[in-house]
Amino acid sequence: MKDISDKTIKLAQKHGKQLEEQGKRLEKLGKSFKERGNPEHGKSLEEYSQTIQQEAKALIEEAEKSDQKHGEASNQAYEAAVNHHVKATNAQTEAITEQIKINQDYLNKSQKMTKKSQESQN
Secondary structure (H helix, E strand, C coil), X not given: CCCCCHHHHHHHHHHHHHHHHHHHHHHHHHHHHXXXXXXXHHHHHHHHHHHHHHXXXXXXXXXXXXXXXXXXXXXXXXXXXXXXXXXXXXXXXXXXXXXXXXXXXXXXXXXXXXXXXXXXXX
């Protein structure tokens, strides 16, 4: 069985680092929501961020193992890296979906306030 190519492993490691950074940004966003009086959404986003960061770290570790091994062992480690990537991406998708809902709620509230303000001016 062939080893996983160096290029493929480097790309997996790079993507893992990108996911880890995205998780850190999401964590900051969650803290921001908490500070602005929305602790429920803030906590949820922080939880997603932790999952993303943990899975990204595991992805990087498995990609490194794949690089150090040969044959079937290399492929198994890379398969594990891919599974961690899927889990991180799923958490990221769920976090984005929640962010969209939060933004929609803010937009709806803002529109209601604007409408009330316009009606009171008439």
